Amino acid sequence: MKNNDKPKFYITTPIYYVNAKPHIGHAYTTIACDVLARYNRLLGKDVFFLTGTDENSQKNVQAAEKEGVELQMYLNQMSAVWQETFDSLGFTNNYFIRTTEERHKKAVEKFFNAVYERGDIYKGEYEGLYCEGCEAFVGRGDLVGGECPIHKTKPKSIKEQNFFFSLSKYREPLLSFIKESKDFIQPKSRRNEIISYIEKFMTDISISRESAVAGIPVPVDQSQKIYVWFDALINYLSGIGYGWDDEMFKKYWPADVHVVGKDIIKFHCALWPAMLMSAGLALPKRVFAHGFFTINGEKMSKSLGNVVSPAEIVEKFGVDAARYLLLALGDNFGEDMDFTWARMIEKYNADLANGLGNLVSRVVKLSEKSGKFVSQEFFQKDEISGMVDRMELSKALKYIWGLVSESNKIIDESKPWELVKNDKMKFEEVMNDLTARLQKIAENLMPFMPETAEKIMVSLETKKTDILFGRIAVNLK
Ligand code: MSP
Numbered sequence: 001m002k003n004n005d006k007p008k009f010y011i012t013t014p015i016y017y018v019n020a021k022p023h024i025g026h027a028y029t030t031i032a033c034d035v036l037a038r039y040n041r042l043l044g045k046d047v048f049f050l051t052g053t054d055e056n057s058q059k060n061v062q063a064a065e066k067e068g069v070e071l072q073m074y075l076n077q078m079s080a081v082w083q084e085t086f087d088s089l090g091f092t093n094n095y096f097i098r099t100t101e102e103r104h105k106k107a108v109e110k111f112f113n114a115v116y117e118r119g120d121i122y123k124g125e126y127e128g129l130y131c132e133g134c135e136a137f138v139g140r141g142d143l144v145g146g147e148c149p150i151h152k153t154k155p156k157s158i159k160e161q162n163f164f165f166s167l168s169k170y171r172e173p174l175l176s177f178i179k180e181s182k183d184f185i186q187p188k189s190r191r192n193e194i195i196s197y198i199e200k201f202m203t204d205i206s207i208s209r210e211s212a213v214a215g216i217p218v219p220v221d222q223s224q225k226i227y228v229w230f231d232a233l234i235n236y237l238s239g240i241g242y243g244w245d246d247e248m249f250k251k252y253w254p255a256d257v258h259v260v261g262k263d264i265i266k267f268h269c270a271l272w273p274a275m276l277m278s279a280g281l282a283l284p285k286r287v288f289a290h291g292f293f294t295i296n297g298e299k300m301s302k303s304l305g306n307v308v309s310p311a312e313i314v315e316k317f318g319v320d321a322a323r324y325l326l327l328a329l330g331d332n333f334g335e336d337m338d339f340t341w342a343r344m345i346e347k348y349n350a351d352l353a354n355g356l357g358n359l360v361s362r363v364v365k366l367s368e369k370s371g372k373f374v375s376q377e378f379f380q381k382d383e384i385s386g387m388v389d390r391m392e393l394s395k396a397l398k399y400i401w402g403l404v405s406e407s408n409k410i411i412d413e414s415k416p417w418e419l420v421k422n423d424k425m426k427f428e429e430v431m432n433d434l435t436a437r438l439q440k441i442a443e444n445l446m447p448f449m450p451e452t453a454e455k456i457m458v459s460l461e462t463k464k465t466d467i468l469f470g471r472i473a474v475n476l477k
Contacts, residue, residue, distance in 0.1 A: 006046040010252040015054040018078035019063035023307035025293045034091045038447035048252045050239040052097030053079045054232045056215040097239040107238030114279040120166040126206040129155040151303045162206035170274035186288045187334040194269045255284040262289040291336040320449035328397045364465040370431040407437045
């Protein structure tokens, strides 16, 4: 198949603020996207996986000031830290976008002009509250005890001349789109929240800031900077060629799925589709909102200072185990999950060391005495496909671990070490079954734990195991 004939699959993560280093919440979103990207590549699709950094934010300006580093230098250093962390987790993103890139800036200008020409941008006065942590205008109803419930800070009071986007003009088109496109907002439980926001609370929004230091100047008034969210959302277009490579843009747009945290779903399910309608572009097919990592029930966040870094997890468990543990910790990809080292270690020991590690070393060791392993057909579709498509990633992992325990049970019950001595035929039969099972497990693991999957395949071929699980003992502190 030529590249052009392949069905395409375009997946994105949110772009990350660089006012601090990544924590496991950010890694989590990106691991999930990497799994989907790898999985769809294995299915033969032409995949584009985009991630990157959101750099035109006032938060970044403050962080640079605090560090005493010039802004652009700070952004370069921090964006590099994010890229390195993502590389260390084995991510296969096709591009890493930065919103301070020239071509992103050009794309934002092009987009702004399209919306402006449509007559959807007007000048007005904004008076109200602004939470710098959220980079969002907030109403009193959003506050708890006068503070933003996420950042635990008092919002700023702002009064300035701004450009506004006629968001409310799109109320009816948005509602009918959401009602018709049953799969647009996922999980389904989030749909009502968005519908009620659009029906009851959505108003026109200010899309420029008079006082901002960072940001892309408004094309029709250089004294104002474009509001960071209006700018950031456009990364989904500029990352695939909008404004600089039309052919590539046409190939990948619309996005098949934007994966986001549940805190930024309104931006993605209301503002973003309205912006696209206004600019005359197609709408993304799906927005999937996942839950948060919490620590003692509170969202893990840089502003609360309760973060765990991906590097700590990788150092302790290795890349593949880190990928597994983060995705497997929750019951459901859409729900919150409380992080504790004890739970990670317990899961590591149970699922990886004793579960998978034990299975691999037993099957490979026993296979030394059996005939040659014949590799089966490559990447078969399996029950797991539907789960991955629906982003039921923890469920997909549970399914794979079901296969692991089933296989371990077969070994315990059939006792191949006895069969090899007194029933060679039965031994070959059992070993054939076990190696086929292990191969299926490895195939299913490919998008989740690529290096481990590869090592299992090689171990089956060479009859030498190089899998470390089962040999590492992590002491529970
Ligand atoms: N820059 C915006 C996104 C713009 S997209 C056009 C932003 N950045 S962020 O760095 O604050 O957050 C990025 C993503 O990380 C969000 O999806 C957010 O939900 C996610 N997470 C932040 N903390 C998290 C946890 N504790 N747990 C899981 N995900 C979390 O918002």
